[in-house]
Amino acid sequence: MNLTFWNVRGLNKSSKQQLVKHHMLQYHASFLSLLETKIKGSLLPVVAKKIANSWSWISNAGVSGKARIFILWDTKILDAQVIASSDQHITCLVKSLDDLLECVISSVYGHNHVEGRKALWTDLMQINHNIGDVPWLLCGDFNAMINCDEKLGGSALTEADTVYSKLKMLKVALKGLNKKHFHNISEQVQRARLTLENVQEKL
Known part of the structure; x- marks a missing residue:
């Protein structure tokens, strides 16, 4: 399909x-x-x-x-x-x-x-x-547009017209989300690694 x-x-x-x-x-x-x-x-x-x-x-x-x-x-x-x-x-x-x-x-x-x-x-x-x-x-x-370089012809784009400017506006919200849910990601990865090693040792 x-x-x-x-x-x-x-x-x-x-x-x-x-x-x-x-x-x-x-x-x-x-x-x-x-x-x-x-x-x-x-x-x-x-x-x-x-x-x-x-x-x-x-x-x-x-x-x-x-x-x-x-x-x-x-x-x-x-x-x-x-x-x-x-x-x-x-x-x-x-x-x-x-x-x-x-x-x-x-x-x-x-x-x-x-x-x-x-x-x-x-x-x-x-x-x-x-x-x-x-x-x-x-x-x-x-x-x-992601940035102004993508446009050929027509009227010029301003920075505000680009997707990049929209993503910049999300930066604060994404930082907050990251801090709330992923602030200790390295600790979570370390715990998962230790758990995996323990399981592997028992096999």
Whole structure:
């Protein structure tokens, strides 16, 4: 079972639709998450039929007018139920029909600007809170950079636009977490080593 997440940067042209179909067949994909499709909601059934005639599909065109995210899956292999969506993500509970896979999959296409992405981070934190211990696959295009060197063209990024700046804000919280739960980790490792040596001596 193969899952594909792809920023196609437009899916209105027949040639791009054929490329996606070729990819799906070549890699035996059973789940396709296509981002930045720019397809009008009214055209989605036609495009879905061209790519994967018998598959089910969902999009967020109802929220944004055009499908920013377009997900297709093979119903002979998977069942997918939407548990949350917005103009920046579609989150599904995905189960394989053979019961070997059950996970939450969030397909993300974030807004270009920091302010626009704040709602996305809020949604993702809420999803994390709600899903409990179910494995969560979080994929897509967050339109967020680790550092300014990753960006080519367009308007310049500020330090505040980068993921690095977000991680710096977590530093204090992570230090507190580390102190609370891992402050004596070397002692714990030493105790575990002694226990292991004792067990080995008895063998």
